[in-house]
Amino acid sequence: MTGRGFEWFVAWRHLRDEERRGHRTLIVGLALIAIGAVGFVAQHLVLSHRPMLFVRGALLFDNLKIISVGTMVIGTLIAVLGLLFAFFTVFTAFSMFGVFLGTGVPILALSIMSGFEMDLKSKIRATKADVVIERSDEQPFTDWQDVKKKIADVPGVIDAMAYVESEVIIKHISNPAGMGIVLRGVEVDRTARVLDLPRTLKEGSIELLAHPDRIQPDIPAPPPAEPGQDKAPAQEFTFPNRELPGILLGEELFSHTLRVYMGSEVDVACPMCGIGPSGPMPRLKTFRVAGHFYTGMYEFDSKLAYVSLAEAQKFLGIPGEVTGIEVRTSNADAAEQIAERIAARLGPGHEARSWQELNRNLFAALWVEKLGMFIFLTFIALVASFSIVSNLIMLVTEKGREVAILKSMGATDGGILRVFFAEGLYIGLVGLALGLFFGIGTCLLIKRFGLPLDPDVYYIQKLPVLMRSGEIGSVAAAALGLCCLATLYPAFLASRMRPVEGLRYE
Numbered sequence: 001m002t003g004r005g006f007e008w009f010v011a012w013r014h015l016r017d018e019e020r021r022g023h024r025t026l027i028v029g030l031a032l033i034a035i036g037a038v039g040f041v042a043q044h045l046v047l048s049h050r051p052m053l054f055v056r057g058a059l060l061f062d063n064l065k066i067i068s069v070g071t072m073v074i075g076t077l078i079a080v081l082g083l084l085f086a087f088f089t090v091f092t093a094f095s096m097f098g099v100f101l102g103t104g105v106p107i108l109a110l111s112i113m114s115g116f117e118m119d120l121k122s123k124i125r126a127t128k129a130d131v132v133i134e135r136s137d138e139q140p141f142t143d144w145q146d147v148k149k150k151i152a153d154v155p156g157v158i159d160a161m162a163y164v165e166s167e168v169i170i171k172h173i174s175n176p177a178g179m180g181i182v183l184r185g186v187e188v189d190r191t192a193r194v195l196d197l198p199r200t201l202k203e204g205s206i207e208l209l210a211h212p213d214r215i216q217p218d219i220p221a222p223p224p225a226e227p228g229q230d231k232a233p234a235q236e237f238t239f240p241n242r243e244l245p246g247i248l249l250g251e252e253l254f255s256h257t258l259r260v261y262m263g264s265e266v267d268v269a270c271p272m273c274g275i276g277p278s279g280p281m282p283r284l285k286t287f288r289v290a291g292h293f294y295t296g297m298y299e300f301d302s303k304l305a306y307v308s309l310a311e312a313q314k315f316l317g318i319p320g321e322v323t324g325i326e327v328r329t330s331n332a333d334a335a336e337q338i339a340e341r342i343a344a345r346l347g348p349g350h351e352a353r354s355w356q357e358l359n360r361n362l363f364a365a366l367w368v369e370k371l372g373m374f375i376f377l378t379f380i381a382l383v384a385s386f387s388i389v390s391n392l393i394m395l396v397t398e399k400g401r402e403v404a405i406l407k408s409m410g411a412t413d414g415g416i417l418r419v420f421f422a423e424g425l426y427i428g429l430v431g432l433a434l435g436l437f438f439g440i441g442t443c444l445l446i447k448r449f450g451l452p453l454d455p456d457v458y459y460i461q462k463l464p465v466l467m468r469s470g471e472i473g474s475v476a477a478a479a480l481g482l483c484c485l486a487t488l489y490p491a492f493l494a495s496r497m498r499p500v501e502g503l504r505y506e
Contacts, residue, residue: 012422012426099381111439130328131352144322209308247268257302264289266288386486427483451463
């Protein structure tokens with residue numbers, strides 16, 4: 001035995017099962033896949049031809065989609081196991097199935113976690129820019145126009161917008177007690193280029209903040225006419241259309257807390273903005289609702305409101321002063337480097353912080369959670385590696401006669417070691433290929449068709465999926481590395497076997 005090809009051929013023959021077996025497991029798996037696919041296709045056909053049925057029974061159709069996808073996933077697992085049974089020995093098939101699970105499941109889990117991370121980043125960028133510039137001392141930020149000019153030509157900067165931010169109290173006739181929110185004044189003409197706020201608007205527009213005269217007031221409909229009366233007197237339901245500054249509210253604030261409509265009037269109070277003879281006095285101003293936005297983050301949708309920068313400065317009593325400057329960059333992932341360039345350009349007195357730094361604790365927790373998930377799921381591949389060890393040790397015992405014959409024919413210890421190492425590598429490669437196909441294929445299916453989630457619980461309509469080549473490569477390398485390590489001990493045992501030991505009882 002001198003050729004490497006012969007060693008790989010012997011290894012492959014050791015793993016194959018020449019006996020003919022039934023294909024019942026494979027047939028059951030394929031049947032489940034077909035049943036799930038039929039249910040999935042039937043749902044899409046019903047929704048495309050009878051969309052009203054979806055509106056009336058949304059929960060039923062969502063559950064049908066989840067059941068159909070679950071049936072297809074279970075069917076795929078059973079079909080893979082049946083396919084392995086059809087070509088390999090039972091123990092080899094189970095070893096390959098373990099590697100298959102140890103590769104496919106971590107890819108699916110990490111891709112879903114990356115999808116949630118991506119969704120969280122997009123929601124943060126809807127209300128927060130990539131870089132925020134503030135004063136590093138306690139001095140008022142009044143030179144903001146000069147700062148915008150200085151950073152305009154910094155590489156990576158697309159646009160910048162000044163903003164004012166303050167905690168205020170908002171109330172409406174439906175909620176007279178009021179509640180605390182964060183009021184943000186923004187430059188209306190630059191908001192769309194710096195924030196993703198226009199994408200989140202469900203009703204209204206940002207331009208209405210600059211043109212409040214275009215906001216239609218919320219005038220209640222007249223009550224039904226009295227018996228014997230054609231209609232109610234028009235003068236009793238005529239309200240003065242006074243021009244008020246516009247305000248954009250978060251969806252939770254708009255629909256559930258205040259329960260207002262487009263054009264409704266809300267009162268905003270700043271407890272410490274006014275100055276009277278005896279000290280600070282509250283300041284009150286009425287705004288008209290110009291729209292509402294839905295970011296999907298409860299913290300923003302329930303506590304955030306937007307007005308124009310000029311109105312915010314006037315209301316808060318800080319003419320010409322801003323809280324900071326928000327900057328949109330060409331690459332959000334490179335925001336930290338761009339923030340360093342901005343800080344170097346501005347010098348002392350100002351600080352620039354990226355969105356990663358502002359949310360460092362949140363994303364650090366997500367990274368630790370993902371790392372823990374990767375380590376935990378790698379134990380599936382570790383268990384599969386123990387299965388490979390036991391399977392190869394059984395093969396060494398079972399094929400002792402063949403090993404003795406090969407050695408008596410001139411096979412070296414290194415050649416026998418390579419044979420059994422190749423057997424473990426075969427198991428790892430077949431399981432890895434099937435696992436990659438399952439993990440990537442399932443991610444693509446979920447990304448294409450989506451799995452519905454309850455937006456009241458998760459604040460997202462569908463299960464997000466984001467595949468990253470680095471994560472897939474790490475999972476594949478970990479699984480294949482464990483498989484290779486698992487082959488070393490059995491291969492070493494086989495290479496140390498003496499021909500007389502293999503033929504002693506023959």
